[in-house]
Amino acid sequence: MTDITTTPVTDETVTQQSPVQNDKVQNDKLLISVSLAVVFAVVMMLIFNPDQVQAAGKTAFAALTNTFGSFIQLFAFASVCTMLYIAVSRYGTIKLGEGQPEYSNMSWLFMFICAGLGSATMYWAFMEWAYYYNGIGLNIEGQSNEALRTSLSYVMFHWGITPWAIYGLASITMAYHFHVNRAKGLNLSSLMVSILGMKEDSTASRVMGRSLDLIFLFATFGGLILTTTVTVNTVSTGFAELFGMENTFAIKAILLALITLTFTLSSYIGIAEGLQKIAHAACGMCFVFAVFVLVLGDTGFIVDFFVNSLGLTLSNFVEMSLFTDATNDGTFNKDWTVFYWLYWFTYTPAVAIFVTRISKGRTIRQVVLGLIAGGCGGCWFFFGALTGYSVDAMVDGVVNAPALLNSATGDIAVAQLIANLPFGTILSVFYFVLMMLFLASHLDATAFTVAAVSTKNLKQGQDPTRELRVFWCVMLSLLPLAMLYINASLDTLKTAVTLTAAPFVVVLMLCMYGLKKFLSNHKFDDCSEK
Secondary structure (H helix, E strand, O other), X not given: OOOOOOOOOOXXXXXXXXXXXXXXXXXXXXXXXXXXXXXXXXXXXXXXOHHHHHHHHHHHHHHHHHHHHHHHHHHHHHHHHXXXXXXXXXXXXXXEOOOOOOOOHHXXXXXXXXXXXXXXXXXXXXXXXXXXXXXXXXXXXXXXXXXXXXXXXXXXXXXXXXXXXXXXXXXXXXXXXXXXXXXXXOOHHHHHHHHHOOOOOOHHHHHHHHHHXXXXXXXXXXXXXXXXXXXXXXHHHHHHHHHOOOOOHHHHHHHHHHHHHHHHHHHHHOOHHHHHHHHHHHHHHHHHHHHHHHHHOOHHHHHHHHHHHHHHHHHOHHHHHHOOOOOOOOOHHHHHHHHHHHHHHOOHHHHHHHHHHHOOXXXXXXXXHHHHHHHHHHHHHHHHHHHHHHHHHHHOOOOOHHHHHHHOOHXXXXXXXXXXXXOHHHHHHHHHHHHHHHHHHHHHHHHHHHHHHOEEOOOOXXXXXXXXXXXXXXXXXXXXXXXXXXXXXXXXXXXXXXXXXXXXXXXXXXXXXXXXXXXXXXXXXXXXXX
């Protein structure tokens, strides 16, 4: 899934450059205490009652997706329709802030491309299609030729237009609020106060702000549990395969400790800027890796399979968006489509703030098209190359990824797929080190963001304390460590995402309402877009 590996963005409009040192910042002890208590309780339950916790999580996942799954699918589809309408309508000409854009078109688009890539993305690009081949939607029989033909198209659907439209909904609402309405704060609570017409200093607005902070923290934990656990499992399996070792919990714990130490040192001694440069370089190296796979694999098959899948994605887009399989009591849409929309929801606040910061001087139409062209296009290219190679490996009888999912794990399939490429050993080391770099930079940015949210009255230019950043570095590693210890299933990891992301549905609904409110009251004669 998407990892925001750019400069850390927070709910308090802070940066890591030129910190203000005059005013002493104060930690939000209540927010920290509640978070610590919840994390500690969950870790203890996972360690001492893993089976019961996973069973309860499975029940909760089913209850949530059965009750709200169709609504979430409708909302996601409505987000696409809203963004497309705004892009082609008169509202698309509205300029978000005065002056010229700060970044060139290519630099700006590359930032969106980077926002869609990350450590977990590198696993899903090889393996997601295999899950779908074993059991897919649209009433297609699993493990059939039609399932194989449709597998990449569903991957492209889940990483394509819809999630980037969801990002666009939150981003344009935030950008209009900040650049056009000239709001003082670039944060989620300020946006909600404006949408709901509350007084900024009222008790209601303070309670809502605190509630949003908690929702944001827990959603961040939910998203990181999946990203971190999948990444560490994949890297540990890869190194175990390379060096002929047994893939034990100890190896996974050591890897997670090394990654944690890296981003903890970054947070404490201030090398975050260097890590962010590494993260940007990692984005470029991701595409270099994809090009290697494209060239070293069966290029003709990979390109043909991608083009065919693109056609299926576009021609079946509406049906994929609204497919529920109600008559057959199927669960594919709940297990994957609803899960993915909720997973993308967890990143929307950070992405909205990030897009707002880099899009001053752009029009709404440019932002919508930029997100789809940059974010969606980048993901499709990366997935097209790696998934196409993985499918070709099964067709040629080299590595059967779907069979390995059933008999072993997806991590082993990834290791074997890379090993079977020319220069397999070199590419394997490159791939697994790249995953670790992505994860370290992402966790570093997240630790800074979470520390900023849990600091009271943090002013623009101020940093949260080093001690608080280190505290969150450790906290962000505890839940993934517990998941690794109990060898949690993918269903358990998906449950963590689903339960923590669900409250963001309300936030995004308010964004849609707020955007309509802002645009309906917009005075074109007073703005520079004319």
